Amino acid sequence: MQRHTGRDMWDVEECQSPRMGSVILGVDGGASNTVCVCIPAAMPFNDPLPVLSRTVAGCSNHNSVGEDRARETLERVMSQALLKARRRRSNVCAVCLAVAGVNHPIDQQRMLDWLRDIFPSHVKLFVENDAVAALASGTMGKLHGCVLIAGTGTIAYGFTSDGREARAAGAGPVLGDWGSGYGISAQALTAVVRAYDGRGPETALTNNILDFLGLASPDELIGWTYEDQSWARIADLLPVVVESAESGDEVANKILHNSVGELASSVKAVVQRLDLGGEDGKHPFPLVMVGKVLEANKRWDIGNEVIDCVTKNYPGAYPIHPKVEPAVGAALLAWNAIASELDGDIRTVQ
Amino acid sequence: MQRHTGRDMWDVEECQSPRMGSVILGVDGGASNTVCVCIPAAMPFNDPLPVLSRTVAGCSNHNSVGEDRARETLERVMSQALLKARRRRSNVCAVCLAVAGVNHPIDQQRMLDWLRDIFPSHVKLFVENDAVAALASGTMGKLHGCVLIAGTGTIAYGFTSDGREARAAGAGPVLGDWGSGYGISAQALTAVVRAYDGRGPETALTNNILDFLGLASPDELIGWTYEDQSWARIADLLPVVVESAESGDEVANKILHNSVGELASSVKAVVQRLDLGGEDGKHPFPLVMVGKVLEANKRWDIGNEVIDCVTKNYPGAYPIHPKVEPAVGAALLAWNAIASELDGDIRTVQ
Numbered sequence: 001m002q003r004h005t006g007r008d009m010w011d012v013e014e015c016q017s018p019r020m021g022s023v024i025l026g027v028d029g030g031a032s033n034t035v036c037v038c039i040p041a042a043m044p045f046n047d048p049l050p051v052l053s054r055t056v057a058g059c060s061n062h063n064s065v066g067e068d069r070a071r072e073t074l075e076r077v078m079s080q081a082l083l084k085a086r087r088r089r090s091n092v093c094a095v096c097l098a099v100a101g102v103n104h105p106i107d108q109q110r111m112l113d114w115l116r117d118i119f120p121s122h123v124k125l126f127v128e129n130d131a132v133a134a135l136a137s138g139t140m141g142k143l144h145g146c147v148l149i150a151g152t153g154t155i156a157y158g159f160t161s162d163g164r165e166a167r168a169a170g171a172g173p174v175l176g177d178w179g180s181g182y183g184i185s186a187q188a189l190t191a192v193v194r195a196y197d198g199r200g201p202e203t204a205l206t207n208n209i210l211d212f213l214g215l216a217s218p219d220e221l222i223g224w225t226y227e228d229q230s231w232a233r234i235a236d237l238l239p240v241v242v243e244s245a246e247s248g249d250e251v252a253n254k255i256l257h258n259s260v261g262e263l264a265s266s267v268k269a270v271v272q273r274l275d276l277g278g279e280d281g282k283h284p285f286p287l288v289m290v291g292k293v294l295e296a297n298k299r300w301d302i303g304n305e306v307i308d309c310v311t312k313n314y315p316g317a318y319p320i321h322p323k324v325e326p327a328v329g330a331a332l333l334a335w336n337a338i339a340s341e342l343d344g345d346i347r348t349v350q
Numbered sequence: 351m352q353r354h355t356g357r358d359m360w361d362v363e364e365c366q367s368p369r370m371g372s373v374i375l376g377v378d379g380g381a382s383n384t385v386c387v388c389i390p391a392a393m394p395f396n397d398p399l400p401v402l403s404r405t406v407a408g409c410s411n412h413n414s415v416g417e418d419r420a421r422e423t424l425e426r427v428m429s430q431a432l433l434k435a436r437r438r439r440s441n442v443c444a445v446c447l448a449v450a451g452v453n454h455p456i457d458q459q460r461m462l463d464w465l466r467d468i469f470p471s472h473v474k475l476f477v478e479n480d481a482v483a484a485l486a487s488g489t490m491g492k493l494h495g496c497v498l499i500a501g502t503g504t505i506a507y508g509f510t511s512d513g514r515e516a517r518a519a520g521a522g523p524v525l526g527d528w529g530s531g532y533g534i535s536a537q538a539l540t541a542v543v544r545a546y547d548g549r550g551p552e553t554a555l556t557n558n559i560l561d562f563l564g565l566a567s568p569d570e571l572i573g574w575t576y577e578d579q580s581w582a583r584i585a586d587l588l589p590v591v592v593e594s595a596e597s598g599d600e601v602a603n604k605i606l607h608n609s610v611g612e613l614a615s616s617v618k619a620v621v622q623r624l625d626l627g628g629e630d631g632k633h634p635f636p637l638v639m640v641g642k643v644l645e646a647n648k649r650w651d652i653g654n655e656v657i658d659c660v661t662k663n664y665p666g667a668y669p670i671h672p673k674v675e676p677a678v679g680a681a682l683l684a685w686n687a688i689a690s691e692l693d694g695d696i697r698t699v700q
Contacts, residue, residue, distance in 0.1 A: 063576035103572045168547035174575045174584065176540030190526030197518035198619035222453045225524045226413035234524065269548035 009079045022093040023052060023085060024338075025078055026331025028133045029060035029070075029099035031152050032232050035327040036077040038085040041093045041335070049328060053084035061101035071114060074099070094124040094334035098133030098326065103170075126334050130326065131157035131170065137329025138288030138320040141336030145286030146270050146317075148263060148306065150293035152235040154180035156266035158274050166273040168266040173231065179262030181235035181293050187255045188241045189225070189234070192218050195251075203251035204244050212240045238293065246299045259293070260302055264309035277314040284316040290326070359429045372443040373402065373435060374688075375428055376681025378483045379410035379420075379449035381502050382582055385677040386427040388435040391443045391685070399678060403434035411451035421464060424449070444474040444684035448483030448676065453520075476684055480676065481507035481520065487679025488638030488670040491686030495636030496620050496667075498613060498656065500643035502585040504530035506616035508624050516623040518616040523581065529612030531585035531643050537605045538591045539575065539584070542568050545601075553601035554594050562590045588643065596649045609643070610652055614659035627664040634666040640676070 022041035027034065038052045057077040062070040074097060082088065095115060102108055111127045119125065135147035135157060143165075146158035154177045155170025169177050177183055192209055194200030196218035206218060213224060225234070244252035267287065271277055276285040287310065294303030307319045322329065372391035377384065388402045407427040412420040424447065432438060445465060452458055461477045469475065485497035485507060493515075496508035504527045505520025519527050527533055542559055544550030546568035556568060563574060575584070594602035617637065621627055626635040637660065644653030657669045672679065 063573060101576075104567075104569050166548075168549055169543075171543050171572045172575060174536050174539060174579065175543045175571060176536075186524050186526075189524060193519075193521050193525045197616070198516075198623050199518055199615050219454050221525060222521045223413060225522060226451075229524060265549050266547070273548050 009075050021091065023082075023087050023091050024331045024334045025081060025092060025095045026133070026327045026329070026334065027074060027077065027095070027097045027099070028130055028325065028327035028330055029074065029097070029101075030130050030326070031061065031064075031100055032059055034058065034060040034073055034077050034099075035325065036081040037325075037327045037331055038081045038087065039328070039331045039335070041338070049324060049332075051328065052087070053081045054327070055080040055084060060099055062099075062107070063101040067110075070099075070101070075118065089119060092119060092123050094126070094338055095119060096126040096128065096133070096330040096334040098128045098130045098136075098330040098333070100130045102127060102129045124334060124338060126330075126337065128330075128333070129155075129157065129167070129170070131155045131167065132159075133326040133330035133333065134290040134322070135159065135288050135329070136333040136336070137290070137322040137324050137326045139286050141329070141332030141334075143333065143336075145288065146267055146274075146276060147288040147290060148267050148294065149290045150180055150263055150302070151291035152181050152232045153177050154183070154263060154266065154291070154293070156263075156270045158270040158276060160274050160276065164274055166270045168269040169262075179259045179266065179293070181238045181291075182231040183262070184241050184255055184259050184293065185234045185237035187258070188237060188244075188252065189221060191251045191255065193221065201251060204247060204249040205241065205252055208240050208244050209237060212237065239297075242297045242300050246297065256300060256302060257305075260305040260309060263293075263302070263306045267306065267310050268313060271310070271314055271317070277316050281314045282316045284318060285314075286320050287317040288320045288322060290322060359425050371441065373432075373437050373441050374681045374684050375431060375442060375445045376483070376677045376679070376684065377424060377427065377445070377447045377449070378480055378675065378677035378680055379424065379447070379451075380480050380676070381411065381414075381450055382409055384408065384410040384423055384427050384449075385675065386431040387675075387677045387681055388431045388437065389678070389681045389685070391688070399674060399682075401678065402437070403431045404677070405430040405434060410449055412449075412457070413451040417460075420449075420451070425468065439469060442469060442473050444476070444688055445469060446476040446478065446483070446680040446684040448478045448480045448486075448680040448683070450480045452477060452479045474684060474688060476680075476687065478680075478683070479505075479507065479517070479520075481505045481517065482509075483676040483680035483683065484640040484672070485509065485638050485679070486683040486686075487640070487674050487676045488672040489636050491679070491682030491684075493683065493686075495638065496617055496624075496626060497638040497640060498617050498644065499640045500530055500609075500613055500652070501641035502531050502582045503527050504533070504613060504616065504641070504643070506613075506620045508620040508626060510624050510626065514624055516620045518619040519612075529609045529616065529643070531588045531641075532581040533612070534591050534605055534609050534643065535584045535587035537608070538587060538594075538602065539571060541601045541605065543571065551601060554597060554599040555591065555602055558590050558594050559587060562587065589647075592647045592650050596647065606650060606652060607655075610655040610659060613643075613652070613656045617656065617660050618663060621660070621664055621667070627666050631664045632666045634668060635664075636670050637667040638670045638672060640672060 027036045034057045036055050057073045060070045060073040108127045115125045143159040144161045148156050156168045159165045188205050192206045245256050289303050377386045384407045386405050407423045410420045410423040458477045465475045493509040494511045498506050506518045509515045538555050542556045595606050639653050
């Protein structure tokens with residue numbers, strides 16, 4: 001693999017056009033890839049939002065790929081986005097990195113220090129967990145409310161208007177993210193093995209999963225899971241589980257109902273800790289829903305079931321299905337923070 | 351790494367003493383290492399059993415380390431055991447390889463073919479899942495009854511006197527081996543994260559596990575699990591869970607009770623499928639108990655609880671805690687098979 005150093009990567013700037021107006025970079029680093037968007041800083045709130053450029057690279061979760069590779073990926077995706085938008089680093093007024101694996105203030109500080117080496121001191125820098133970008137994608141950059149992400153993994157993340165934050169789950173399957181696409185699929189595989197062993201009830205999941213994977217017998221599942229234990233590969237079984245449930249399989253239905261319970265409990269834990277629903281639970285707050293597990297299917301709509309479950313306790317929760325991707329959410333977060341600051345300055349002057 | 355070819359490995363034979371009597375090789379290839387013992391074929395049943403040599407190497411599960419490395423490890427451990435016992439391949443009359451990862455007749459045949467290239471045609475060859483060696487270690491080589499192994503992983507494996515066999519679990523954590531040391535520890539970690547998130551009850555496991563790992567906060571568990579997701583490393587938390595349960599922690603006690611239920615259900619599934627308990631369930635059969643999860647602690651004795659649970663349905667089950675290790679069980683299995691054949695020949699002649 002060719003290794004780019006920080007120096008090499010930013011050399012592209014030399015051949016670019018002169019200053020063309022300030023921009024903001026928003027980066028969403030999820031479990032499987034990293035997306036960077038470049039938006040104008042002086043942005044009118046049009047629909048659709050004016051995205052100057054968009055670039056994609058591999059995983060940048062430092063826990064998964066190591067710190068060096070994570071940084072290299074993030075630097076590359078940002079330099080390419082600027083190149084594509086015909087901008088330079090001197091045009092950047094803010095950067096928001098929202099990356100999976102930022103779980104601790106130490107992670108956050110390390111990345112801020114490293115970003116500070118790349119961008120001049122006037123550039124506003126924000127480093128957040130990728131869940132925060134997903135929240136911002138539903139709230140146009142405002143950090144208030146709760147987001148539930150359920151794709152390969154799952155996490156619930158929330159903010160109060162005065163800046164307190166809380167999260168639940170998002171710790172990977174060893175630490176019990178059972179409502180996720182991985183969790184649902186792993187439970188379905190377990191159900192197949194249990195039925196085969198005589199430890200659990202017969203289920204249509206057996207034939208449906210074996211057909212989907214092109215395997216002849218549940219014995220072969222052991223070799224299949226060992227081959228490559230990446231969570232995304234296991235999570236790809238989600239549609240088979242949903243279809244089995246929609247065809248009336250009880251075991252598959254039970255797994256999906258459990259998933260609803262798990263996901264709702266993550267949301268409720270965050271909402272309760274932040275007191276988002278107020279004293280009577282009726283205070284309104286956005287509940288941003290993101291990820292393939294939460295999308296509607298033919299008959300099963302896990303996302304809707306989770307919303308029903310949450311609004312029983314917190315009727316003020318209003319669901320939002322974002323129209324923009326999390327990388328745009330990250331950029332909007334930075335945009336919103338700058339706008340608030342400017343607003344504060346104006347008020348101070350007055 | 352220096353790579354030995356099959357040819358090199360067996361070169362040691364050239365410098366050895368001449369024929370000194372037939373021997374049997376027994377190999378136990380588990381999740382973390384591979385043990386080979388060499389015993390005399392004309393073995394009087396002394397106590398302790400006469401083990402001529404014992405050698406140890408790394409993991410030989412082809413699913414974990416790949417086929418080439420698994421074979422190389424197995425070949426090395428056998429050639430070294432012969433060297434240490436001052437024997438040559440021509441002294442070997444039987445070999446039993448009992449290796450984790452043999453889950454399918456195809457795995458078995460591939461290994462038999464490969465063994466056949468190493469040993470002359472008169473040598474009796476046996477290839478089994480490593481659970482079979484554990485059973486044989488409790489029954490002096492006779493394949494009858496059920497074994498329950500619960501160490502890092504877990505499996506139940508059984509045989510009828512007429513050669514039918516069945517297994518339950520043993521498919522790894524993705525496929526739901528929740529009664530194992532890994533399973534117990536992963537559930538304890540999950541309970542800590544849930545308590546921290548506000549999704550589950552407070553538990554003494556939090557402080558006990560953080561102290562054991564030298565971590566300051568449950569946040570840091572995410573990084574800790576990502577660092578190295580090997581099952582054995584997670585399973586090392588077992589004593590902390592048992593101690594927490596013994597100190598009265600309800601969450602830890604619930605996890606251990608669940609583990610008992612899971613392990614007993616694996617045994618019962620095997621016993622039922624093989625009809626080991628006969629029509630009334632009272633027919634006697636050995637229940638061999640192996641692995642650190644099943645050892646007695648101060649107050650908690652998971653093994654004993656599992657036995658209580660099994661004997662409620664199958665009062666004929668008599669528990670055996672083997673005095674010899676599984677590699678000796680593998681050798682005894684081969685010894686027993688040869689003896690039965692010889693016995694059969696004698697009876698045929700009569």
